[in-house]
Amino acid sequence: MIKSNKLEKFSECVCMDLFENLRAFEFDLIFFNPPYVAGNVDDTSDMIDKAWNGGIxxxxxxxxxxxxxxxxxxxxxxxxxxxxxxIIIN
Known part of the structure; x- marks a missing residue:
């Protein structure tokens, strides 16, 4: 999507566990499509499984x-x- 809209100079796509590897950095826009399927994250090391697994x-x-x-x-x-x-968040 970034390439097709010629936005390479103005944007960067980042893949990580939330903000785990960031130090002091601020974003103007954060778009997050979180995993929401109930499951045990510790049960798998498969990245595909982790992508949909929203925790217990x-x-x-x-x-x-x-x-x-x-x-x-x-x-x-x-x-x-x-x-x-x-999704119900308490």
């Missing part, structure tokens, strides 16, 4: 993201979080 109740990754995103979004920045309507 399906919302663990979402909660981790919400608790930490404010450290990485710039003032006036935007966060887009894609969720399924059935």
């Amino acid at each position: 109740n399906g919302s663990e990754t979402i909660i981790r993201f919400i608790k930490s995103v404010d450290k990485y979004i710039s003032s006036g920045g935007f966060v887009y979080l894609v969720l399924k309507i059935e």
